[in-house]
Amino acid sequence: MSARWIDDPILRVDALTMRFGGLVAVNEVSFAAGRGDITALIGPNGAGKTTLFNCLTGFYQPTSGRIAFSPERLDAEKIERLTRSARKSDGDTFLLERMADHEIVRKARLARTFQNIRLFQGMSALENLMIAQGRSLSRAAGFSVLGLLGAPSWRRAERAAVDRAAGWLERIGLTGRADDPAGELPYGDQRRLEIARAMCTNPALLCLDEPAAGLNATESRDLADLLRAIRDEGETSILLIEHDMSVVMRISDHVVVLDYGQKIADGSPVEVRENSAVIAAYLGVEETDEPAAEAALAESAKTGSDAT
């Protein structure tokens, strides 16, 4: 079967391990995420999902392993050459485990959101989206005050930043609340604003840590629609951690399952849903109780049957 995560990965994780003292939170995990795909990382509590995310986005320095990423094209030979050198990148190919978090955001174009909302609560919705673009605005000004005062490139960049922010506010239905403090928006709106903020950095890969957490059924459905639309526009691939199986099954092209720090399954949503190890581990039941577990998984994913 042809799959983008095999034929055209944007991200390849090889034998990634993260230890905290004696605890192995992520144990020799390998997988790829397809360019243009929505890839879901699932697993029971404590499986190592957030730790893996933190390694991808430079919050943790992994104990060992390699994380190769390219917004354009992952080339195996280039990755091997890069691995043998001490360099962090070669053109548009990056080894993320060698990079700091700010470099990963800026140079490799990965953006992430967190389990807990991290908006600037006292700033307006619009300001949150403008701040996300601060770096490209500073670059347009040549990182100088004189640039701010005179450069046409700054004015063009500022216009583009405002347009982008306004476009995202409209898209997430918050135009009317552009000037309201982010912290006063309903929870579901804050979640979508966080995604919009990440999208304002023009990411090649958007990493979302439990974006549906705390959302009601309607908000979850809106979120799924938003993520599918982002994917379908073709500029941004998505990697998400999610416990809500209805969202996972509805939108994912590819699902990777962790349990106790190890990968136990990797495939299409249907393949993973029918995998007995996943049924047993993800639902935390004994293998002998698999029929009951399978029924429960099918129930939790039943609203995902409209997968595209």
Ligand SMILES: Nc1ncnc2c1ncn2[C@@H]1O[C@H](COP(=O)(O)OP(=O)(O)OP(=O)(O)O)[C@@H](O)[C@H]1O
């Ligand atoms: N900074 C840390 N120091 C020590 N142990 C940690 C640290 N971060 C995570 N762990 C441990 O690593 C393991 C994996 O945790 P992690 O948060 O990655 O799991 P998870 O799959 O994201 O879980 P959840 O779904 O509950 O968020 C857990 O046993 C956790 O206690």
